[in-house]
Amino acid sequence: xxxxxxxxxxxxxxxxxxxxxxxxxxxxxxxxxxxxxxxxxxxxxxxxxxxxxxxxxxxxxxxxxxxxxxxxxxxxxxxxxxxxxxxxxxxxxxxxxxxxxxxxxxxxxxxxxxxxxxxxxxxxxxxxxxxxxxxxxxxxxxxxxxxxxxxxxxxxxxxxxxxxxxxxxxxxxxxxxxxxxxxxxxxxxxxxxxxxxxxxxxxxxxxxxxxxxxxxxxxxxxxxxxxxxxxxxxxxxxxxxxxxxxxxxxxxxxxxxxxxxxxxxxxxxxxxxxxxxxxxxxxxxxxxxxxxxxxxx
Amino acid sequence: xxxxxxxxxxxxxxxxxxxxxxxxxxxxxxxxxxxxxxxxxxxxxxxxxxxxxxxxxxxxxxxxxxxxxxxxxxxxxxxxxxxxxxxxxxxxxxxxxxxxxxxxxxxxxxxxxxxxxxxxxxxxxxxxxxxxxxxxxxxxxxxxxxxxxxxxxxxxxxxxxxxxxxxxxxxxxxxxxxxxxxxxxxxxxxxxxxxxxxxxxxxxxxxxxxxxxxxxxxxxxxxxxxxxxxxxxxxxxxxxxxxxxxxxxxxxxxxx
Amino acid sequence: xxxxxxxxxxxxxxxxxxxxxxxxxxxxxxxxxxxxxxxxxxxxxxxxxxxxxxxxxxxxxxxxxxxxxxxxxxxxxxxxxxxxxxxxxxxxxxxxxxxxxxxxxxxxxxxxxxxxxxxxxxxxxxxxxxxxxxxxxxxxxxxxxxxxxxxxxxxxxxxxxxxxxxxxxxxxxxxxxxxxxxxxxxxxxxxxxxxxxxxxxxxxxxxxxxxxxxxxxxxxxxxxxxxxxxxxxxxxxxxxxxxxxxxxxxxxxxxxxxxxxxxxxxxxxxxxxxxxxxxxxxxxxxxxxxxxxxxxxxxxxxxxxxxxxxxxxxxxxxxxxxxxxxxxxxxxxxxxxxxxxx
Numbered sequence: 001x002x003x004x005x006x007x008x009x010x011x012x013x014x015x016x017x018x019x020x021x022x023x024x025x026x027x028x029x030x031x032x033x034x035x036x037x038x039x040x041x042x043x044x045x046x047x048x049x050x051x052x053x054x055x056x057x058x059x060x061x062x063x064x065x066x067x068x069x070x071x072x073x074x075x076x077x078x079x080x081x082x083x084x085x086x087x088x089x090x091x092x093x094x095x096x097x098x099x100x101x102x103x104x105x106x107x108x109x110x111x112x113x114x115x116x117x118x119x120x121x122x123x124x125x126x127x128x129x130x131x132x133x134x135x136x137x138x139x140x141x142x143x144x145x146x147x148x149x150x151x152x153x154x155x156x157x158x159x160x161x162x163x164x165x166x167x168x169x170x171x172x173x174x175x176x177x178x179x180x181x182x183x184x185x186x187x188x189x190x191x192x193x194x195x196x197x198x199x200x201x202x203x204x205x206x207x208x209x210x211x212x213x214x215x216x217x218x219x220x221x222x223x224x225x226x227x228x229x230x231x232x233x234x235x236x237x238x239x240x241x242x243x244x245x246x247x248x249x250x251x252x253x254x255x256x257x258x259x260x261x262x263x264x265x266x267x268x269x270x271x272x273x274x275x276x277x278x279x280x281x282x283x284x285x286x287x288x289x290x291x292x293x294x295x296x297x
Numbered sequence: 298x299x300x301x302x303x304x305x306x307x308x309x310x311x312x313x314x315x316x317x318x319x320x321x322x323x324x325x326x327x328x329x330x331x332x333x334x335x336x337x338x339x340x341x342x343x344x345x346x347x348x349x350x351x352x353x354x355x356x357x358x359x360x361x362x363x364x365x366x367x368x369x370x371x372x373x374x375x376x377x378x379x380x381x382x383x384x385x386x387x388x389x390x391x392x393x394x395x396x397x398x399x400x401x402x403x404x405x406x407x408x409x410x411x412x413x414x415x416x417x418x419x420x421x422x423x424x425x426x427x428x429x430x431x432x433x434x435x436x437x438x439x440x441x442x443x444x445x446x447x448x449x450x451x452x453x454x455x456x457x458x459x460x461x462x463x464x465x466x467x468x469x470x471x472x473x474x475x476x477x478x479x480x481x482x483x484x485x486x487x488x489x490x491x492x493x494x495x496x497x498x499x500x501x502x503x504x505x506x507x508x509x510x511x512x513x514x515x516x517x518x519x520x521x522x523x524x525x526x527x528x529x530x531x532x533x534x535x536x537x538x539x540x541x542x543x544x545x546x547x548x549x550x551x552x553x
Numbered sequence: 554x555x556x557x558x559x560x561x562x563x564x565x566x567x568x569x570x571x572x573x574x575x576x577x578x579x580x581x582x583x584x585x586x587x588x589x590x591x592x593x594x595x596x597x598x599x600x601x602x603x604x605x606x607x608x609x610x611x612x613x614x615x616x617x618x619x620x621x622x623x624x625x626x627x628x629x630x631x632x633x634x635x636x637x638x639x640x641x642x643x644x645x646x647x648x649x650x651x652x653x654x655x656x657x658x659x660x661x662x663x664x665x666x667x668x669x670x671x672x673x674x675x676x677x678x679x680x681x682x683x684x685x686x687x688x689x690x691x692x693x694x695x696x697x698x699x700x701x702x703x704x705x706x707x708x709x710x711x712x713x714x715x716x717x718x719x720x721x722x723x724x725x726x727x728x729x730x731x732x733x734x735x736x737x738x739x740x741x742x743x744x745x746x747x748x749x750x751x752x753x754x755x756x757x758x759x760x761x762x763x764x765x766x767x768x769x770x771x772x773x774x775x776x777x778x779x780x781x782x783x784x785x786x787x788x789x790x791x792x793x794x795x796x797x798x799x800x801x802x803x804x805x806x807x808x809x810x811x812x813x814x815x816x817x818x819x820x821x822x823x824x825x826x827x828x829x830x831x832x833x834x835x836x837x838x839x840x841x842x843x844x845x846x847x848x849x850x851x852x853x854x855x856x857x858x859x860x861x862x863x864x865x866x867x868x869x870x871x872x873x874x875x876x877x878x879x880x881x882x883x884x885x886x887x888x889x890x891x892x893x894x895x
Contacts, residue, residue: 012385015384016381016384016385016387016389016390019377019378019380019381019384019385020377020378020381020385020389020390020393022373022374022377022378023374023375023377023378023381023393023397023437023441024378024389024392024393024396026374026433026434026437027396027397027399027400027434027437027438028396030412030415030430030431030433030434031396031399031400031403031408031411031434032396033415034408034411034412034414034415035407035411037411037414037415037418038407038410038411038414041414090307090310090311093303093304093307093308094304094307094308094311096304097304097305097307097308098308100304109308111542111546112312112315113311113312113315115538115539115542116315116316116319118491118538118542119319119531119534119535119538120495120511120512120515120531120534121495121497121512122497122512122515122516122519123322123515123527123530123531123534124318124319126322126515126519126527126531127318127319127321127322127531128318129519130318130321130322130325131317131318131321135335167314167315167318170311170314170315174311199301220402221401221402224402224403224404225402225404225405227404228403228404228405228406228407229404230405230406230498231497231498235519245404245406248406248410249406252410252413252502258414261410262410262414265406265407265410265411268404268406268407269407272402272403272404272407276402280395
């Protein structure tokens with residue numbers, strides 16, 4: 001080892017910092033700091049004419065204890081949970097199917113799944129408003145079958161919100177499930193069958209555990225963004241199916257009460273961090289997947 | 298082994314579910330009816346009107362400008378991040394990895410409101426710059442994810458061979474690594490571009506006067522109901538998307 | 554961290570460079586609130602460009618201004634919001650020497666205006682809130698707020714998402730003042746709205762007019778101008794002012810203090826109150842511009858329209874919504890409770 005050159009170890013660390021610093025600093029400044037600010041503003045009083053007042057107070061946080069927020073928070077959790085459940089029920093068979101089909105078909109099927117995602121999010125929601133219009137074909141069909149009264153509206157209720165949330169989240173569930181299903185060794189499933197397991201048994205005891213990482217990723221990718229849903233309940237929901245996101249947006253844009261919006265956003269942040277932390281801890285303890293990939297998720 | 302038909306049926310149902318609203322949109326863009334609930338004959342009238350709506354073209358131009366700038370920045374940041382995550386595995390990288398994954402799952406409304414408060418706190422006026430900063434922030438992680446995925450399927454022996462043959466570090470990077478990584482970077486860039494063009498919630502929170510992007514314009518159109526115009530616009534966008542995807546598929550297969 | 558920022562700044566300079574040439578007047582207003590041809594006429598006369606951004610609620614506009622959006626030259630807030638903005642010192646005092654057309658403004662309107670001397674605001678458009686409905690689909694219509702109790706229309710009605718308007722409608726229904734601060738009255742109004750809410754599809758400020766025209770909704774709580782605009786698309790639509798009285802509102806033209814085109818903005822205000830321009834605007838957007846010199850220029854139909862020119866008996870029962878300062882919080886609490894109720 002000659003002197004005069006920086007030790008390889010130091011060179012290596014310098015390179016690491018050169019590569020890591022740009023993205024690390026960017027995200028630290030534009031994600032961590034703003035999130036911290038959200039928590040800070042939650043402790044400030046609102047200014048009577050909008051904006052943020054001087055001084056500190058816990059009154060804003062204490063006002064969160066009102067039962068109306070609890071109901072909205074519960075509804076948010078509940079609808080997000082149902083959305084996730086609905087997506088998983090549809091994504092697992094679909095992911096399985098695409099992973100098992102001939103290679104030639106796989107590309108096309110994946111493309112078909114992804115292409116709607118490439119159209120504008122707002123426009124897809126708008127399309128459902130047209131489809132579910134009280135004078136539209138869906139309502140006409142349902143009324144003819146006698147399932148709904150003739151003057152009813154299909155939109156502006158929790159069901160419509162759930163339907164559209166599943167619609168927009170489904171690709172995010174299918175892709176991770178597919179990715180995991182594609183990597184699975186199917187001889188294991190066949191072996192289970194050969195050993196006498198029923199198709200359903202093989203499915204639940206070999207396939208599902210085998211794609212567990214994909215299932216976890218899919219669940220996180222659907223559940224967490226759903227918690228913050230705001231546009232969908234705004235466009236197709238009723239006042240009784242408002243979610244936490246609606247209230248936050250209202251506080252910011254309509255009632256100009258930024259500290260209140262912050263407090264609610266802080267609650268939402270905690271609710272979002274909880275599942276992620278849980279997954280991180282479980283992974284650390286079980287060493288599942290920790291060594292398999294260095295990437296996020 | 299007898300295969301159950303169930304997965305096939307579910308997949309077909311899912312695809313029908315995906316395309317039904319899109320079909321309605323496309324069909325209605327040719328519908329002479331103002332509200333699209335009943336069919337009233339073929340027309341290209343709405344497309345014609347679309348060409349005269351100055352607001353929409355202004356919004357589209359602005360959206361594309363923002364998308365190009367933010368994509369360029371997020372590709373640079375995302376690629377360096379992916380390289381760091383792939384090559385190193387220190388504690389710093391574990392923190393780095395966790396930080397990268399935050400924007401991927403963070404609900405948009407949280408990112409929107411936190412950035413709004415941040416910009417207000419540092420006294421930065423809402424406008425073009427704030428929108429671009431926001432777009433880079435959420436696109437960066439997606440680019441990193443895509444490029445990292447490509448890197449993990451990478452054969453490092455190629456790089457080692459180049460270095461064994463005497464190539465310097467930068468030369469290797471420029472002439473060997475980057476070209477091999479190019480499809481991954483292109484895919485990441487395409488994803489970042491799409492996310493930027495389509496973003497509504499975050500942009501809505503941090504846009505200033507005059508920064509009316511296409512999604513914000515569309516939201517306003519939905520609220521004020523110009524349904525046939527939206528149908529025509531979305532059919533056009535869909536067509537462009539199909540073409541872009543088909544084109545990139547052709548390019549990708551030609552490469553390999 | 555400097556690297557990404559300077560890169561972005563350079564890119565921005567390149568992008569923004571082109572727009573610096575012509576004078577640009579930034580207008581922040583309600584959607585469809587000025588006739589496009591008039592804007593074009595002004596652009597040509599002054600050799601400038603007019604850029605119009607829209608907001609859908611006074612609070613949204615205000616929040617945006619407070620959060621730092623500072624590029625506007627002309628804004629059209631409702632009077633109560635003008636009160637708030639003036640208190641905050643956000644408005645430029647108006648130089649009447651540049652505004653000769655102010656002489657045309659209807660003195661009756663100035664009597665109920667919040668800024669009668671027009672120090673910092675000029676009345677722009679009057680609107681009245683009422684009920685719009687589809688004549689063929691709604692049986693036994695009566696012009697009263699009690700229509701919102703009709704369960705046969707459940708799920709097909711909307712009310713405004715504006716808390717003062719909706720709580721105000723309930724207050725009027727109960728015979729109280731629209732600016733009441735009596736807690737008992739507010740609670741009674743809250744219970745009425747909660748009862749009405751069961752029949753509503755949404756609280757909606759904008760979509761209700763196309764919703765009504767397309768048949769999505771059968772009966773909506775509406776601003777008169779919106780309905781007049783959309784009647785052309787569906788002849789079945791009718792507008793009625795409830796007999797218990799309702800809110801009358803005025804939107805005013807103001808110039809924010811940070812405006813960089815104050816002189817041009819003043820000329821725009823003067824332009825809008827030219828009698829011919831005001832008449833054309835009234836006819837086009839179907840709100841009433843309170844420019845007395847323009848009334849004779851309006852069509853017979855327009856002058857006879859009860860939604861524009863309100864009959865005296867009903868006008869006696871109508872009130873202008875005023876800003877209540879600290880008491881706004883009471884309304885906000887009630888509105889919260891309404892939104893959260895089942």
